[in-house]
Amino acid sequence: MTDEPAIEATGLGKRYRRKWALRDCSLSVPKGRVVALVGPNGAGKTTFLHLAVGLLDATLGSVSIRGTAAFLAQDKPLYAGFSIAEMLKFGRRLNPGWDDEFALERIDSLGLPLKHNVGKLSGGQRAQVALTLALAKRPDLLVLDEPLANLDPLARHEVMRGLMEAVAETGMTVLLSSHVVSDLENTCDWLIVLNGGRVQVSGDIDELVAGHRILSGPVEEADALAKRVAIVDEARAGRQATVFARTRPVPLGPQWTDRPSTLEELVLAYLRRPESASLPRPTLASA
Amino acid sequence: MLWLTYRQHRMQLTITAVLLVLVGILLLVNGNTAAGSPDPAKHFADLYTYLSWLQVVPIAIGVFWGAPLVAAEFERGTTKLAWTQSISRFRWLGVKLGFLAVLATLGGLVFGTMMQRWVEVFPIDRGDTAFTSRFDNPVLFTMTGVAPGAWWLFGFVLGTAAGAVIRKTLPAIAVTIAVTVGLMIGVSNVRDLYAEPQLVALGTEPVGRVIEMVQDAAGEVTALKVLPADWYWRFQWTEAAILSGVSLLLAVAATFAIRRRS
Numbered sequence: 398m399t400d401e402p403a404i405e406a407t408g409l410g411k412r413y414r415r416k417w418a419l420r421d422c423s424l425s426v427p428k429g430r431v432v433a434l435v436g437p438n439g440a441g442k443t444t445f446l447h448l449a450v451g452l453l454d455a456t457l458g459s460v461s462i463r464g465t466a467a468f469l470a471q472d473k474p475l476y477a478g479f480s481i482a483e484m485l486k487f488g489r490r491l492n493p494g495w496d497d498e499f500a501l502e503r504i505d506s507l508g509l510p511l512k513h514n515v516g517k518l519s520g521g522q523r524a525q526v527a528l529t530l531a532l533a534k535r536p537d538l539l540v541l542d543e544p545l546a547n548l549d550p551l552a553r554h555e556v557m558r559g560l561m562e563a564v565a566e567t568g569m570t571v572l573l574s575s576h577v578v579s580d581l582e583n584t585c586d587w588l589i590v591l592n593g594g595r596v597q598v599s600g601d602i603d604e605l606v607a608g609h610r611i612l613s614g615p616v617e618e619a620d621a622l623a624k625r626v627a628i629v630d631e632a633r634a635g636r637q638a639t640v641f642a643r644t645r646p647v648p649l650g651p652q653w654t655d656r657p658s659t660l661e662e663l664v665l666a667y668l669r670r671p672e673s674a675s676l677p678r679p680t681l682a683s684a
Numbered sequence: 685m686l687w688l689t690y691r692q693h694r695m696q697l698t699i700t701a702v703l704l705v706l707v708g709i710l711l712l713v714n715g716n717t718a719a720g721s722p723d724p725a726k727h728f729a730d731l732y733t734y735l736s737w738l739q740v741v742p743i744a745i746g747v748f749w750g751a752p753l754v755a756a757e758f759e760r761g762t763t764k765l766a767w768t769q770s771i772s773r774f775r776w777l778g779v780k781l782g783f784l785a786v787l788a789t790l791g792g793l794v795f796g797t798m799m800q801r802w803v804e805v806f807p808i809d810r811g812d813t814a815f816t817s818r819f820d821n822p823v824l825f826t827m828t829g830v831a832p833g834a835w836w837l838f839g840f841v842l843g844t845a846a847g848a849v850i851r852k853t854l855p856a857i858a859v860t861i862a863v864t865v866g867l868m869i870g871v872s873n874v875r876d877l878y879a880e881p882q883l884v885a886l887g888t889e890p891v892g893r894v895i896e897m898v899q900d901a902a903g904e905v906t907a908l909k910v911l912p913a914d915w916y917w918r919f920q921w922t923e924a925a926i927l928s929g930v931s932l933l934l935a936v937a938a939t940f941a942i943r944r945r946s
Contacts, residue, residue: 452767467768468768476765477760483691486687490687491771492769494770
């Protein structure tokens with residue numbers, strides 16, 4: 398409880414002309430977490446990230462971060478015509494906390510020549526150079542917008558591995574968005590689900606997964622079950638009901654089976670039911 | 685930040701510098717030849733035919749230096765890179781705008797000084813005076829003295845502001861061209877209003893531009909309203925002041941345009 402959260406949003410809202418891209422967004426993430434921000438396209442993920450790093454101003458509410466932030470935009474912008482060495486010089490000139498030794502070592506370990514023009518890099522190499530630029534700032538919070546989009550499977554793996562090495566080394570907080578849940582399963586430990594501009598889920602992934610179960614049984618007993626557990630999503634096929642519930646294991650009738658949820662099932666269940674939400678209690682920071 | 689500005693715009697800076705040197709060499713050669721020639725007016729006309737095109741340089745500065753400055757960064761998404769470093773977006777713009785504005789002004793002043801030296805070779809009482817006079821010929825007026833410095837500055841800041849507001853390079857270029865051409869025509873039409881003309885008796889008028897002939901009741905011309913040619917510098921500074929003022933307003937507009945929107 399003594400630690401300030403790494404990211405804290407209170408009543409955050411952002412409107413573009415008439416349309417709200419983000420609304421009533423309140424959440425808090427403890428530091429040192431690797432946060433997955435997931436949601437369908439247009440859910441407001443990029444807007445949230447831009448608000449967090451100060452590229453946008455909120456229409457309502459506020460978002461604050463602890464310490465310094467580095468940002469890697471979705472299109473991995475680098476200056477056309479610059480060499481890798483010149484991109485590093487850019488980082489060094491514009492950031493007092495720049496770690497040049499780290500940047501040079503990382504570029505070297507990637508096998509990239511410093512003289513190389515950034516315009517001629519492959520997608521994966523470009524992402525790596527942009528990531529190096531962000532990491533060498535030695536930020537307390539690293540924000541990445543769809544870092545794995547447009548990368549081939551090998552490059553996705555390499556970028557993710559590079560990111561995780563840096564996290565292990567520095568203990569920084571990472572906030573990354575994606576619309577592919579499977580990319581995040583093994584790397585992230587905090588989940589935020591954003592849907593239609595609203596936060597549906599924010600919490601520790603292990604706790605979330607442990608706190609949701611998939612129950613199947615006869616349709617006629619489903620309503621009775623609904624009185625005992627919080628149902629997120631429900632599907633009925635013939636006489637069979639499948640219920641996605643926010644619950645610990647509970648005693649069930651003989652005709653019922655239950656199994657734990659996977660992360661992907663959990664995300665899908667919430668996305669299918671925008672009215673459901675699993676939001677943190679105020680004591681979240683102690684998690 | 686200065687390094688970044690230079691690195692991102694060194695192509696434009698180099699080309700402009702090379703062109704300035706080339707123009708300087710042309711002026712030097714032509715001026716020297718004309719100075720020793722029995723018919724300097726011919727040499728003037730020879731070079732002037734081409735030189736008069738250089739009045740569009742402020743437009744080129746706006747198009748190549750100004751318009752892409754912010755607009756190209758928006759288009760390529762590099763504002764998201766530049767504005768998430770440890771300096772504010774206003775300092776980013778301030779350094780870029782300030783550094784390049786100084787260089788554009790200096791470039792214009794160098795150009796104006798070179799032209800000035802060249803025009804001085806040609807006596808204004810020789811041949812067509814309106815043509816070779818840096819005061820009466822509107823093209824020479826904007827290409828000599830301090831006016832080119834102000835025009836280059838204006839072109840650059842206008843291009844930058846257009847790019848910052850529109851956020852697309854091509855439309856910003858179109859606006860830069862249209863507005864600069866419009867203002868050039870507009871300013872050349874109001875230049876005679878920079879000062880109240882001198883009222884002088886007929887026959888005592890100084891070298892300069894006759895604005896109005898004053899007639900008595902019988903329709904006889906008795907006096908003239910004249911803008912004397914030696915008001916050249918007064919007019920130059922007036923024009924430079926007007927354009928610098930407009931440039932300052934445009935710089936404020938550009939700054940306002942890149943603020944965070946809420």
